[in-house]
Amino acid sequence: MTSYNWLEIDDLAKGLMCSKKSVYNYRDDGIFVAGVHYYSVGTGKVRGKHIYCLELCRKALIERTKKNAKVIEVYSKTKIKETINKRIGKKSRKWGDIK
Numbered sequence: 001m002t003s004y005n006w007l008e009i010d011d012l013a014k015g016l017m018c019s020k021k022s023v024y025n026y027r028d029d030g031i032f033v034a035g036v037h038y039y040s041v042g043t044g045k046v047r048g049k050h051i052y053c054l055e056l057c058r059k060a061l062i063e064r065t066k067k068n069a070k071v072i073e074v075y076s077k078t079k080i081k082e083t084i085n086k087r088i089g090k091k092s093r094k095w096g097d098i099k
Contacts, residue, residue, distance in 0.1 A: 005054040012052040016061065023052070031060050 005015075013020045026032045027050075034040070037056045040048040075083075 004056065006051050007054055008049070008051060012054060012057060015054045016058060023057075026057070026061070031064055032057055033060075 007015060009020055009023055013023050016023070023032070027038070032038055032052065037060060038050045038052040040050055042048045
């Protein structure tokens with residue numbers, strides 16, 4: 001059985017190395033989902049106290065980071081020369097021939 005650490009917002013922010021405001025933003029943006037990443041305590045419907053799961057919140061942020069990661073394109077020198085020569089068209093000298 002997996003054991004999770006359930007924390008109040010101050011301790012969660014420290015564990016995630018972010019601000020409390022960031023935690024609120026993650027919740028408002030739907031990255032942290034009620035009933036999955038946190039639960040409410042008390043009878044207040046608007047400003048109830050939330051208890052967060054450190055591990056599940058960290059996993060959600062890792063998934064968001066992976067989703068937003070940009071793919072770096074790498075081209076060989078040959079491919080670069082071919083692309084440039086294709087774009088300059090029928091000129092007498094090719095880009096790869098210039099020294």
